[in-house]
Amino acid sequence: MSDHIKRRDFLKTTAAIGATVVAGNATVASEQLIAQAKKGFKPVVIASSNGLSATAKAMELIQSGSDALDAVIAGVNIVEDDPADHSVGLGGLPNEQGVVELDASVMHGPTGRGGAVASLRNIKNPSKVAKLVMERTDHVLLVGEGALQFARAHGFREVDLLTDEAREIWMKWKEHLSPQDDWLPPHDIESKDIGESWKEFFRTTGTINCNAVDLRGNVSGCTTTSGLSFKIPGRVGDSPILGAGLYVDNAVGAAGSTGRGEANLLSCSSVMIVEYMRQGKSPEEACLMACQRISEQTRMKRLLDDRGRPNFNVSFYAINRMGEYGSAAIWSGAKFTVNTGEQESSRLDCAYLYKKENN
Numbered sequence: 001m002s003d004h005i006k007r008r009d010f011l012k013t014t015a016a017i018g019a020t021v022v023a024g025n026a027t028v029a030s031e032q033l034i035a036q037a038k039k040g041f042k043p044v045v046i047a048s049s050n051g052l053s054a055t056a057k058a059m060e061l062i063q064s065g066s067d068a069l070d071a072v073i074a075g076v077n078i079v080e081d082d083p084a085d086h087s088v089g090l091g092g093l094p095n096e097q098g099v100v101e102l103d104a105s106v107m108h109g110p111t112g113r114g115g116a117v118a119s120l121r122n123i124k125n126p127s128k129v130a131k132l133v134m135e136r137t138d139h140v141l142l143v144g145e146g147a148l149q150f151a152r153a154h155g156f157r158e159v160d161l162l163t164d165e166a167r168e169i170w171m172k173w174k175e176h177l178s179p180q181d182d183w184l185p186p187h188d189i190e191s192k193d194i195g196e197s198w199k200e201f202f203r204t205t206g207t208i209n210c211n212a213v214d215l216r217g218n219v220s221g222c223t224t225t226s227g228l229s230f231k232i233p234g235r236v237g238d239s240p241i242l243g244a245g246l247y248v249d250n251a252v253g254a255a256g257s258t259g260r261g262e263a264n265l266l267s268c269s270s271v272m273i274v275e276y277m278r279q280g281k282s283p284e285e286a287c288l289m290a291c292q293r294i295s296e297q298t299r300m301k302r303l304l305d306d307r308g309r310p311n312f313n314v315s316f317y318a319i320n321r322m323g324e325y326g327s328a329a330i331w332s333g334a335k336f337t338v339n340t341g342e343q344e345s346s347r348l349d350c351a352y353l354y355k356k357e358n359n
């Protein structure tokens with residue numbers, strides 16, 4: 001929590017609605033706290049399991065009056081800049097040719113706008129470029145070379161995103177390459193023993209999705225990723241696709257995802273979760289319903305276990321506009337992070353559809 005809006009100040013302020021607001025740089029935030037108390041919502045930030053620092057940063061900014069989108073982008077920038085996180089930004093694992101390609105999306109609830117980039121090379125903060133697509137173009141999604149030229153035009157510096165550590169992981173993968181890669185032979189719905197290369201055993205996945213309600217009660221979200229490691233160049237997952245990897249409706253809430261993007265692209269779960277919340281479901285219930293939908297929609301035998309359940313995972317993270325939050329994954333063992341402004345960011349278990357035998 002920021003220095004000038006401690007919890008006790010919040011309680012004091014909300015107890016004295018209508019009283020003179022605190023002086024100095026806390027004034028704006030305090031006015032917002034009063035407005036928030038009148039409307040009954042609470043600020044919140046939720047993120048994927050790698051979001052401890054991101055949620056803490058976003059909440060700190062929200063408590064000093066920041067817009068939710070600015071807050072979540074500043075939060076995920078920490079992860080994008082971290083070379084030790086191999087799922088996002090700098091140090092993200094590359095595609096099959098050893099080139100890092102990043103995807104990101106943003107949505108701004110109060111203005112109903114969104115922006116995204118996909119297959120963006122050499123720029124470590126695709127979330128910032130996604131926001132510029134939203135603010136400075138008439139488009140929603142820019143990809144590949146066009147996205148890079150757009151970023152350059154806005155003064156982004158190009159950097160080599162492939163750290164030595166990530167390159168060595170890629171090299172190991174390449175040296176142990178099996179015939180079971182992304183290039184599938186002709187197959188049908190009954191085929192089982194092909195195309196298993198995306199399984200956790202072979203591939204590292206990861207992403208950060210971060211969603212927030214700010215002190216004005218506005219909702220925004222961001223998803224940013226280096227996507228599936230060792231993907232076919234040009235492969236785009238769910239993260240930059242509004243409705244799939246992220247969706248925000250200021251009147252309802254926000255949802256985002258991590259995990260097997262191909263499954264989520266086929267169900268557009270984030271918009272589905274927001275629609276379930278609109279119908280009155282809690283964030284957790286809505287996330288579980290999206291997991292169920294993916295499970296029902298997955299019919300290819302190569303993607304199912306012996307009991308007909310998906311043999312991959314997808315996780316969802318949702319908040320509603322009142323600041324309630326929830327998360328669910330297809331399989332047990334997944335985590336999410338949250339910060340409600342009342343204590344430090346914490347990492348919690350996601351609800352799940354199926355229990356893994358080992359956890």
Ligand code: ASP
Binds near residue numbers: 206239260
């Ligand atoms: N959903 C991301 C994608 O498919 C990857 C991940 O979250 O692991 O690109």
